[in-house]
Amino acid sequence: xxxxxxxxxxxxxxxxxxxxxxxxxxxxxxxxxxxxxxxxxxxxxxxxxxxxxxxxxxxxxxxxxxxxxxxxxxxxxxxxxxxxxxxxxxxxxxxxxxxxxxxxxxxxxxxxxxxxxxxxxxxxxxxxxxxxxxxxxxxxxxxxxxxxxxxxxxxxxxxxxxxxxxxxxxxxxxxxxxxxxxxxxxxxxxxxxxxxxxxxxxxxxxxxxxxxxxxxxxxxxxxxxxxxxxxxxxxxxxxxxxxxxxxxxxxxxxxxxxxxxxxxxxxxxxxxxxxxxxxxxxxxxxxxxxxxxxxxxxxxxxxxxxxxxxxxxxxxxxxxxxxxxxxxxxxxxxxxxxxxxxxxxxxxxxxxxxxxxxxxxxxxxxxxxxxxxxxxxxxxxxxxxxxxxxxxxxxxxxxxxxxxxxxxxxxxxxxxxxxxxxxxxxxxxxxxxxxxxxxxxxxxxxxxxxxx
Amino acid sequence: xxxxxxxxxxxxxxxxxxxxxxxxxxxxxxxxxxxxxxxxxxxxxxxxxxxxxxxxxxxxxxxxxxxxxxxxxxxxxxxxxxxxxxxxxxxxxxxxxxxxxxxxxxxxxxxxxxxxxxxxxxxxxxxxxxxxxxxxxxxxxxxxxxxxxxxxxxxxxxxxxxxxxxxxxxxxxxxxxxxxxxxxxxxxxxxxxxxxxxxxxxxxxxxxxxxxxxxxxxxxxxxxxxxxxxxxxxxxxxxxxxxxxxxxxxxxxxxxxxxxxxxxxxxxxxxxxxxxxxxxxxxxxxxxxxxxxxxxxxxxxxxxxxxxxxxxxxxxxxxxxxxxxxxxxxxxxxxxxxxxxxxxxxxxxxxxxxxxxxxxxxxxxxxxxxxxxxxxxxxxxxxxxxxxxxxxxxxxxxxxxxxxxxxxxxxxxxxxxxxxxxxxxxxx
Numbered sequence: 001x002x003x004x005x006x007x008x009x010x011x012x013x014x015x016x017x018x019x020x021x022x023x024x025x026x027x028x029x030x031x032x033x034x035x036x037x038x039x040x041x042x043x044x045x046x047x048x049x050x051x052x053x054x055x056x057x058x059x060x061x062x063x064x065x066x067x068x069x070x071x072x073x074x075x076x077x078x079x080x081x082x083x084x085x086x087x088x089x090x091x092x093x094x095x096x097x098x099x100x101x102x103x104x105x106x107x108x109x110x111x112x113x114x115x116x117x118x119x120x121x122x123x124x125x126x127x128x129x130x131x132x133x134x135x136x137x138x139x140x141x142x143x144x145x146x147x148x149x150x151x152x153x154x155x156x157x158x159x160x161x162x163x164x165x166x167x168x169x170x171x172x173x174x175x176x177x178x179x180x181x182x183x184x185x186x187x188x189x190x191x192x193x194x195x196x197x198x199x200x201x202x203x204x205x206x207x208x209x210x211x212x213x214x215x216x217x218x219x220x221x222x223x224x225x226x227x228x229x230x231x232x233x234x235x236x237x238x239x240x241x242x243x244x245x246x247x248x249x250x251x252x253x254x255x256x257x258x259x260x261x262x263x264x265x266x267x268x269x270x271x272x273x274x275x276x277x278x279x280x281x282x283x284x285x286x287x288x289x290x291x292x293x294x295x296x297x298x299x300x301x302x303x304x305x306x307x308x309x310x311x312x313x314x315x316x317x318x319x320x321x322x323x324x325x326x327x328x329x330x331x332x333x334x335x336x337x338x339x340x341x342x343x344x345x346x347x348x349x350x351x352x353x354x355x356x357x358x359x360x361x362x363x364x365x366x367x368x369x370x371x372x373x374x375x376x377x378x379x380x381x382x383x384x385x386x387x388x389x390x391x392x393x394x395x396x397x398x399x400x401x402x403x404x405x406x407x408x409x410x411x412x413x414x415x416x417x418x419x420x421x422x423x424x425x426x427x428x429x430x431x432x433x434x435x436x437x438x439x440x441x442x443x444x445x446x447x448x449x450x451x452x
Numbered sequence: 453x454x455x456x457x458x459x460x461x462x463x464x465x466x467x468x469x470x471x472x473x474x475x476x477x478x479x480x481x482x483x484x485x486x487x488x489x490x491x492x493x494x495x496x497x498x499x500x501x502x503x504x505x506x507x508x509x510x511x512x513x514x515x516x517x518x519x520x521x522x523x524x525x526x527x528x529x530x531x532x533x534x535x536x537x538x539x540x541x542x543x544x545x546x547x548x549x550x551x552x553x554x555x556x557x558x559x560x561x562x563x564x565x566x567x568x569x570x571x572x573x574x575x576x577x578x579x580x581x582x583x584x585x586x587x588x589x590x591x592x593x594x595x596x597x598x599x600x601x602x603x604x605x606x607x608x609x610x611x612x613x614x615x616x617x618x619x620x621x622x623x624x625x626x627x628x629x630x631x632x633x634x635x636x637x638x639x640x641x642x643x644x645x646x647x648x649x650x651x652x653x654x655x656x657x658x659x660x661x662x663x664x665x666x667x668x669x670x671x672x673x674x675x676x677x678x679x680x681x682x683x684x685x686x687x688x689x690x691x692x693x694x695x696x697x698x699x700x701x702x703x704x705x706x707x708x709x710x711x712x713x714x715x716x717x718x719x720x721x722x723x724x725x726x727x728x729x730x731x732x733x734x735x736x737x738x739x740x741x742x743x744x745x746x747x748x749x750x751x752x753x754x755x756x757x758x759x760x761x762x763x764x765x766x767x768x769x770x771x772x773x774x775x776x777x778x779x780x781x782x783x784x785x786x787x788x789x790x791x792x793x794x795x796x797x798x799x800x801x802x803x804x805x806x807x808x809x810x811x812x813x814x815x816x817x818x819x820x821x822x823x824x825x826x827x828x829x830x831x832x833x834x835x836x837x838x839x840x841x842x843x844x845x846x847x848x849x850x851x852x853x854x855x856x857x858x859x860x861x862x863x864x865x866x867x868x869x870x871x872x873x874x875x876x877x878x879x880x
Contacts, residue, residue, distance in 0.1 A: 013462060020469035059799045061513045061530045065506055067799050068534050068548065068808055075794060076541060077733050077811045086537050087505035091512045093536015094529055098520060222853075246851050253850060261832060364521040426515065429502055438519045 065090065084430050095434045101131040101174065102421045108431030113271050115433075118340045118425070120315045124270040125277060126185020126297040127192060128339035131174035131262060139213045142282075146244070147214055150221035175208045176262045178281075179417070180337040180391040183311070185297035190290040194337070194391035196281040198265055203278070205255035206265040215252055218245045309334045309387060314341035314395040319348035326352065330383030336413075341395025343422055349399055351377045353384055353409065359402035362422055362439035372445050373402065384409040393417035398441040405443035509533065531806065534798070538808065545793055546811045554807035557795070559653075561708050563676035566625045569651035570595060572618060577634065578602040578609040579617045585654055593646035595633060602641060603632030623648050656682040658701075658859045661693050662867075667874050668695035669859060669867075675708035675765035680715040687748075697874035698750070699867065701757045701858060703783060707764025710740065710792070716769055718743040720750065720778050727772055728815040730792055738813075753877040754779040755870040758842055760835070763787035768817070771825065771840045775818040780877075781842040782870045788827030788838025790815055844873055 065087075073080045080086065095105040106114055113123050122128075134142070140151045176198040181188045198206050222245050225238045234242075260268070268277060272294050281288045301318040302325060303311045309332040310325070312318060350359055355378035363370035386400050386409050397416045403409035420441040427433040503511065513533060517524055534548040549557055559565045569588020572579040579601045584591050602610055604620040621629055627648050632641045656679060659670040668690035672679065690698065707713075714727050721727075723744030730738040756770045756779050767786050773779035792813040797805040817825065827838035846869035848856060856863045861871070 016462075016466060017469050020466040023470055061526070061533060062506065062510055063799050064530050064534055064806075065509050065537070068537055069505070071796060071798075071808055071810060072538070072541065072546075075810050075812050076546065077543075077791065077813055078541075079733065080541070083505045084508075085540050087509040089540025090509045090533040090537040093532045093534070093539065094513065094516050096536065097529065097532030098516070098522075098524070103520070242853055246853070250851060257834075259832070264831070366521070366523050421521075424519070426512070428512070429508060436516065436519060437521050439521050 088428055088430050088432055091428060091434065092432075095436070100437055101133065102419070102423050102437045103435055105434045106432060109271065110267065111427065111431060111433040114425075114435075115427075117270075118315065118342065120299040120301065120313065122182045122185060122270075122297045122299060123273055124268075124294050125187045125279075125292040126182040126295070127178050127187045127269060128180040128182070128337075129176055129198070129266050129270060130179040130339065132177045132197070133174050134209055139210065142210045143214065143217065147217055150217050173207055173209050173212065174262055175210065176206060176265055179339040179393060182297045182299050183337060186292040186295060187290070190292055192281065192288070192290060193283065194389070196283050196288065198269075199280045199282055199287070201260055201265050201268050201277060201279050203258070204265075205259040207256075207259055207261060211252060211255075215245075215248050218248055221245075305334060308332065311336075312396070313338055314345050314349070314399070316342045316345065318342075318345050319352065322349065323352055328380070328382060330385075332385040332387065334387045335392045335396045335400055336387060336389050337391045338396035339391070339393050341393075343395055343424060346373070346395055346398060346402075347375055350402055351375045352379055353403055354378055354381055354406055357406070358445040360398070360405060360441055360443045361445055363442050364439050370442075371439070373441070381408045386411050388413045388416050390414060390417050393419040394421065394423065398422075401441065401443055509537075534806070534808075538810075543791070543811050545789065545791055545809065547809050548798075549807040549809060551804050551806050554797075554805065557807065557809075560674055561676050561795075563655055563674070563678040564650055564652045565622075566648055567622055567651050568593070568595075568629065568646045568648060572601070572614060574614045575600050576611070578612065579614055581633075585651060588651050589646050589649045593631075593644045594642075595631070595644060595646065596635070599633045599635050601631050601633050605630050608632075625649060652678045652682075654682060655679045656686045659686045659689055660859070661690065661695060662699070662861055662871060664861075665697070665871060665874075666695055667697035667699060667871060668693070669699045669701065671701040671703075671859060672705055672766065674705060675712045675716075675769065677709065677712065679708070679712050683716055684719070696752045696878055698752060698754045699757060699870045699874070700754065700779075701867075702762045702766045702770055703757050703759040703858060703866070704761040705763070705766035706761065707766045707768075707789070710765055710768065713765040713768045714740055714742065715746075717772050718746045719748040720754075720773055721776055722747055725776070726818045728768055728817060729821075730813045730815045732813045750778075753874055755873055756781050757866055757870055758783040758786050758840065759866075760784055760787055760839070762840075763789045767825070767840060768815075771817045771819075774840060774843070780844065780873055781840060782844045782846055782873055783842050783866050784845065784847050785835075785841055786825075786839040788825050788840075790817075790824060790826040790838075844869060846870075 069083060069086050072086065073083070092105045095103055116123065117128070143151055178187075178192060178194050178196045178198075180194055181192050197208070197210075199208070200206055218241065222238070222241045225235065225241055229235055229238065269279060273296050274294055276291060276293055278289070278291050281290070299313050299315070300311075301313055301315045302321040305311055310322075311334040312322065354375070356375050357378070358372045358374045360373045361370040362373055384403065386403070388397075388400055388411055392400060392413075393416065397418075397420055400409065400411055400416065401420070404411050421437040422439040422441060423435050424438050425433065425435050513529065517526060517529055531548065531550040535550075538546050538548045568590040569585040570581045570590040571583045571585075573582045574580070577600050581590065581595055581597055581599045581601065584595055584597050601617065601621075602608065604617065607620075609617045609620065621631070623629060625648055628645050629648060630643060630645050632643055634641050653676075655673045655676055656670050657673065659668070661667065662669050668687075670686050670690070672683065687698075710728070717727055721742045723742055723746075725742045727740040727742060730740065732738075754773070756773065758767075758770050758781050762770060762783075763786065767789060770779070770781055770786065774781050791811045792815055793809045794812045795807050795809050798808050799805065814826075817823070825838055825840060828836040830836055846866045848865055854863050856865075858864055859867065861867055
């Protein structure tokens with residue numbers, strides 16, 4: 001072997017050795033961070049805001065995980081047979097910690113229903129339900145007339161549990177409201193509407209912040225009356241108030257004995273394909289009672305309405321369906337009853353109605369530069385009308401705003417839901433899953449400069 | 453042939469280097485290389501579809517930390533994850549305690565801490581001393597109940613958060629803290645110096661002979677390290693006043709140490725009698741029995757007040773006396789916690805560490821396993837069964853508008869019932 005060949009071989013060996021080390025490090029990163037791809041439906045959208053990550057130095061989450069799971073496997077009173085239960089529990093703990101109505105953990109059963117609904121198959125009575133944390137004003141507006149005179153007691157009393165936003169602390173208990181009604185579903189036939197707030201299911205009271213607020217309001221009024229007439233014989237007003245207070249408290253206590261948590265109530269209405277369910281709702285100050293049969297309601301991505309408008313639902317595949325039926329003339333799209341939406345369909349749908357370019361931005365609250373929502377292909381603008389209302393949410397609302405902001409569409413109808421969250425979906429290996437708000441949509445494309 | 457061998461050796465070297473690169477992160481973070489992760493990457497097919505539970509946790513941790521649209525502090529997210537992990541077992545007593553909670557828990561079970569020895573409550577002007585412990589540093593420094601602390605070491609604490617004020621007041625044992633206090637309506641504040649020392653929190657309190665009776669009363673707040681001795685001391689105070697009945701108030705007592713409960717029970721029960729039988733998951737049993745030669749002569753009937761928040765060691769104390777018919781239980785059913793927990797510092801062992809509380813065994817009262825008191829709840833967490841059943845049921849009127857003060861015969865209707873029971877037993 002001559003010396004040139006030898007040195008060539010040595011050099012090759014060194015390069016290969018380095019490559020081996022590098023390959024090892026990279027595969028480790030991959031193993032730790034990216035082994036499971038996000039839930040298939042939305043895999044492509046993850047790149048909208050996704051980033052790679054490193055664990056913190058020192059005692060990282062992995063150290064905690066190992067310590068605690070080993071401890072439980074060794075010492076817990078019952079043998080821990082399924083370690084995946086522990087890791088799923090950890091993910092659930094994290095998602096719940098966010099206390100975000102649109103970032104929600106779902107059990108395998110719930111996630112299955114969610115995934116089917118995302119692709120246009122709705123189990124249960126055919127509604128899309130969501131949590132709503134009412135503002136102080138909304139709470140006051142919902143007070144029964146008899147309690148209205150006392151609502152001021154709350155606003156002026158600084159000793160009550162007001163959170164930093166000035167809302168009464170109802171223990172983070174949300175109300176369950178209809179966000180969209182699936183056309184042709186049992187709920188649709190029964191006349192339910194977006195915005196209806198759930199009161200009871202199958203005779204069981206659904207815990208909600210409104211009624212708990214009622215109790216808070218009257219209890220404060222009693223206290224105020226007591227303080228105003230300290231060490232005097234009770235006034236007639238106090239006697240009346242006290243009677244009212246006790247009535248409400250007794251009523252609430254009775255209801256609590258036969259009650260459902262918001263999550264359980266949701267499941268009863270949106271899961272299952274057979275049997276009946278009775279539910280009562282409030283619409284403003286009126287009470288609506290419905291008896292509904294559960295079934296599967298399919299929802300088309302795109303369907304023609306009698307008046308010529310095209311109803312659009314942002315399920316996976318909606319853009320290609322839409323493309324196949326569009327000509328170049330004026331068109332009206334009906335964007336109502338849209339809660340679930342596949343973020344991956346946003347860009348391809350925009351590309352059907354406007355030229356390539358920027359259509360707003362996806363921002364986060366981390367003080368970092370936002371991402372511009374830009375299309376790479378495009379079409380000639382046309383006379384485009386979009387029918388919207390409060391059931392137009394999420395991807396549908398972003399779509400409408402994006403086109404409106406560039407002047408490529410006219411919106412028709414009442415204000416939309418104001419839900420402009422980019423929500424991505426992730427599945428865990430045991431079948432459970434969660435949604436995560438990864439950005440908020442804003443019109444305008446100028447990016448705020450990072451402060452750092 | 454020789455060349456083939458050399459090539460094989462080189463290939464082997466490459467594999468070793470790959471593994472080195474792969475494990476680099478573990479080495480850098482000072483732990484053993486992760487064999488699981490390595491195994492999963494070598495077994496490619498498995499790895500793509502089924503990450504190990506730990507990998508799955510880490511992936512989702514990183515995703516939420518990086519991709520959620522708001523900033524999520526790494527430590528808080530880690531604690532939330534551990535809380536969820538431990539909660540997944542469905543046992544309310546197996547739980548993760550972040551550092552702050554872990555510390556509070558520690559103080560509660562030890563029954564002692566370095567401080568000035570007084571209980572503080574929020575006040576618009578700073579912190580109000582609601583109770584000053586007898587013979588404690590604050591007492592010796594001249595602080596009395598009702599004083600309001602408005603300054604600490606020359607800095608004003610008016611309007612400050614109680615937790616922050618407490619942090620400022622606490623410090624090393626033997627050092628001095630200067631406090632500015634306001635007493636009553638006096639306009640000029642006082643300056644006092646208090647030497648920080650180890651103080652014992654009073655867990656047995658509100659000792660008194662109930663007005664209009666000869667019945668003694670005290671509250672036991674927790675069952676912690678000093679409780680048995682404090683129990684003896686308070687009992688002695690009462691017996692000097694010639695009581696002929698005793699009410700031990702165990703309401704809202706979350707329990708604490710089994711050893712302390714045993715010590716207290718040994719005052720009532722003769723030696724070598726069963727307190728509890730502890731059964732571990734491998735089936736082996738520990739028998740906890742009373743101590744010899746420390747029995748006290750109770751020449752009068754004893755009533756224990758209990759409620760749904762009477763749990764753990766407090767429940768053992770009450771339940772064992774009920775089993776041996778040495779006390780009458782008055783109130784509502786108790787919590788029903790027939791499980792023993794162990795508390796372990798998680799990742800490191802310092803005051804800043806978090807803790808994990810883990811259920812490690814079941815226990816049974818002398819009444820035996822067939823009368824298990826384990827709490828059962830429905831899907832919504834509502835109580836179904838379990839706990840000790842009181843001998844005499846007494847609950848508060850849910851429609852009453854009266855603010856109840858425990859130990860106040862005028863408002864405390866459960867205490868009224870206890871007195872009634874004692875009167876029947878003493879024929880008075």
